[in-house]
Amino acid sequence: AILQGHEEFIRAEISDRVKRGRIEVFVQITSPDETTYNLELNRPLLEAYKRAFNEMNREFDTNEKIKPEFFLQLRDAIIEKTAEPDPDELKGALSKLLDKTLDSLELMRASEGSALANDLNKRLTLIKDYLDRIAQRAPSVVMEYREKLKNRIEAISEELEIDDARLAQEVALFAARCDITEEIVRAGSNLTLFHTYMEMDDAIGRRLDFLVQELNRELNTISSKASDSIISACAVEVKAELEKIREQVQNIE
Template identity: 30%
Template sequence: MLISMTGYGASALSDDNLSINVEVKTLNSKYLDLNFRLPKSFSEKEIELRNLVSEKLQRGKVVLNIDYVNEKDVELKQRYNEELFKKYYMNLRKLADRVVAPDTELFKIALSAPDVIINDQSESLSEEEWAQLKSIIVEAIDKCHEFRSREGAELQAKFESYVKSIADNLEEVAKLDPERVERIRTRIKGNLQKFVDEENLDKNRLEQELVYYIEKLDITEEKVRLKSHLDHFMEVLSANVSLGKKLGFISQEMGREINTIGSKANDAQIQKHVVTMKEELEKIKEQILNVL
């Protein structure tokens, strides 16, 4: 069962006082790459959030975005150091008078001066708030996982189609191969007879040379290995877990055998099928990058 690394999930909760919106977006990546966009009060929960995400989504570039508004919380979140503010403001007024500058912005400048604003915002959530939020986050992650599973099912159907195409072309190569070998044999004998008198031709030596050149161009082992790789790919494809990296390694081995068949075949008809197999393999390699 394949799982894609591309996914999306969203969940929300809204009542008279509370509004929670959670979004999870994922893209392909070699590793688990987490990017959280959280309110500051959630900082202490980041490790737990990472565990929640990694347990379910495992790998990929993950963006978790949380919008949290609690309208029940009406306490002031900041205080002001009035004495310090006055000192800043008076000093700024003196400077402005000396250079005959307008004082319209002095209030804002003094208010933003160091240590004038005292932040009293709580940096933590209550257990009740966290439990409520956690359930929404888990729901969004689950929806993202379901999205990835649906995408994975579509990818699996594509892979099966690509592998079947390669297997069909490999069968055609196997049908053409005996004729190719015979053509090579005939061509070599013909070329030798052009330069060597048939009476002086050593028949045993000729057969040895024919065997030598035909063995160099023989693709029997490559055909067997490629068929084995295709079968292995289908076995992994139907496994209960998603094994994108393993499929990637198998596709590399498939590529080596296809390339060797193409280089050793030395035959125009076989080369056409080799080109088609390469095209299908490129589709596999491209899509595997998105498999968990």
Template identity: 35%
Template sequence: MIRSMSGYGRGVAEDEGLQISFELRSVNHRFFRLGLHLPARLAFFETTARQLITERVQRGKVDLTGTIRGPSSLSDVQIDQELAASYAESFTVLAGDLGIEPEIDLAMLADLPGVVSRQSTRPLDPQGDKARAKEALSEALDEFEAMRTAEGLHLADDMKQRFEVLTNMLRSIEELTVDLPHRYRDLLLTRIGSLMDDVSVELDPARLAQEVALFADRCDITEELVRLRSHIHKAGTQLDNGGPVGRPLEFLLQEMHREINTIGAKAKVAEIGDIVVDVKCELERIREQVQNVE
């Protein structure tokens, strides 16, 4: 299955009031890059998250964001009043020594280390939390893959249509090359005739035939057309087979550019040159699509 490199997925799992959620986002990238943005309480899941994602994604820049939260009823707020009083007394003494008025409020005391703490009433469950995290990430990955697959199908259909357009363009080039030697012969005769109007020299048919043969050899693009058709066929096969096809398609497009450039250099007919320009434009459109494919 062809997949796009752009995707989004979200998954949530809950257990006894504890909620774990993950969001996956990806954009185009030449290679695979994974960024994890997890809170400290999910640090235990980092290695597993990397493994689960790399098993299903081969290319693109992927970002995973995780959250873990629970209702306030699952934790008790503890206030160390003795410590807070000790802080307040110390500040009062310090203010007196400095000859200034002490300015102490509850917000300031609450921010001091150890004054306020939260203790969860939910018992620790490492295995259960890991299972919930895997459940949430698997849900996010399923949605993520579904979106990438749907977009990948559209990209594949578009590229197949464009490869069909390329095939038709090559057919037009082939039709123009059939009588190319004859057209060149007529052109030579016309030019030579205009040059020999005032010169009584008889044209050597053998020399003319030799010149036409040399031209036909220099302008022969049969091999290039055969290779181009082969590359187009291979690209179509890649799209039909599915899987990570981005890199193989990039290579085939490079080869197609090479062949069409050679055809453009060899062809001496304006009509073929025009088609060569159209082929290059179509190849560029396909290349832009391939950049979105895994």
């Protein structure tokens, strides 16, 4: 009840410095002097007991007097009144407390962020290495397909003359279907952009999350188009690293 009316102020103070995530705030207010008590008689309760006592005297024709210690034994006969703090003083105290708490939070997050950045950079380096392997492997896929197709034709009939033009046409069609050059270039660009975002002081969590999704899409396309076990294996490794990055990115503001 004391904090009623200050919720929006607290929310605004936090939102100004924390852009992403869930923050729960618990505020405990204590009296600066715990030896000072503000006690009051529970007059409605005591009046009710007094009327009941007088009625009992009339009922039994007695003239008993109520002793003060009788009231002290009654539950809730004396109540402690909590003095409401001055709203402006409370707001000022809350502001200072929030600043101090948020400063500590930022220091902690900066320390965690440094460790997280190191881990992300290691994983991004691994992904770059796998993409380089994929790029190096891609031309060999077409050449190997040409040799397999040629050997298959020769195996069917040793006397059948191979039409080089037709063979070249089939190889060209295969090369067009499995061409992953654009996907590799886009994936590399996304990695570069990922590093760029990580150097920014702005809130980048959502942007990094989006880049992870884009990288996953490129890797899915690479894996399906390449028709090569080595490239597919590299793509699987990249996706495994991306999943770990995705989990960590959720903790970035």
